[in-house]
Amino acid sequence: MIRVRDLKKVYKTRFGENLVFEDVSFDLAMGERLGILGRNGAGKSTLVRLISGAERPTAGTIESDISISWPLAFSGAFQHQLTGADNVRFISRIYSQDFERNLAFVEEFAELGPYLREPVLTYSSGMRARLAFAISMIIEFDCFLIDEISAVGDARFHDRCNFELFEKRADRAMIIISHDAAYVRDHCNRWGVLHDSKLVQYDDFEVAYADFKELIGWKPPPGWPQIQVSTA
């Protein structure tokens, strides 16, 4: 269980203090998947960084008795001069994991072929995404933080990611950020809208999405088909 209470984050900028959000409170139990909607700059990624423990809140607390992942498919942690295999080795060491087993998994999942032993800087963005996701899967966290994973990779990669996350790891807790409303709808069982430094929570996606669309001022253009959400 993760308990978030009265979370507040303020960044100091040259033009004064910028309040990202405040009074954010929620509990997240195993098996619960919270999807967060919000426009660009609403603070979604900041919230995920705070929960991952990478950054401290200005006020409020995050208590957790389960292990929490880094933001998933996040590729920034790679050392780009090193090979994919070296990066797997590094992560395995940091988390005290069996390197050979992990390498075998990454080899199978990321489908990089001989490039697994080439420097990451020679990879295409799709290859980087595959490596990043595969590395994220080698550590069995209790809670996964997923920040815009649907933005990268092809359909086959998406299917494989979805299988790994939502079928093999259906019992885990997750927090999912995406601009793809259908993705959030299909894979979450709770929702939140982050807007104007407040997080409003919903048990029903359609209500959350209707509020969200109103908040961002989205109006259907003339001739827009009369369906609630597109299944992209």
Add this chain to the structure above:
Amino acid sequence: MATAPSSGAPAPRPPLWPALRIQLRVVDALLRREMLTRYGRHNIGFLWLFVEPMIFTIGVTILWTATKSVHGSDLPIAAFALTGYSSVLLWRNMPGRCIGALQNNLALMYHRNIQVFDIYIARLLLEFGGATISFAALTVLFISIEWMEPPEDFLKVALGWILITWFGSALAIGLGALSHMSELVDKLWHPASYLLFPLSGAAFIVAALPQFAQDIVLWIPTVHGIEFVREGFFGSRARATYDLGYLIPFNMVLTLIALIALRYVSRRVVPG
């Protein structure tokens, strides 16, 4: 806290011993990553770690020998250059490696096992290792070709070396942390380190200076460390002037300031 062996991040505050084991593992991993990144697997690979400082030291030794550099003592120039320049490499490269180190590794902050301190420690260990191996290897080489005698008091050399390492490490962590707050640190360190080099005690012995100059250079902590190392090497011939009662408190205060800066930065770091 999940107890399955394959589970990921630990609870925020584990007890001391497991925490220490995690930290050792993390530093070890960072060290290997840094070595691979810096030296790769090409040509002589990680041997560059100490071959590079050796080339520097040999170069300076040759230069000073060729120009019959005046240093004001009857010590052999080779031995003088070796002790002096090796010490410079030690205290000067440590801050050089730590300034901006956090900025380049911000993404690592997403792994909750890794702390800012670990990044600095890994780099400091690497610099210490490189400078020490270079110093030791060249000492053995110079002794074997009879450019110098074996050190008179090995323990004294080791203690002096450790004191310079302490100074360099505290300076490096302090400047490294400050460099994350202001880029001025990076800009000013280059001229500062360049100007400190001739004053650091590497290129002179204190006893050869006029009194007013002695009074000035003895404010510089590295002077005491190098003089101490030279006394360990050459005994009374070094005519060493030093005051550990100045160097050690200086190091302690510097360490305190460095740790305060480190704590300040660690609490505010925003991973990239």
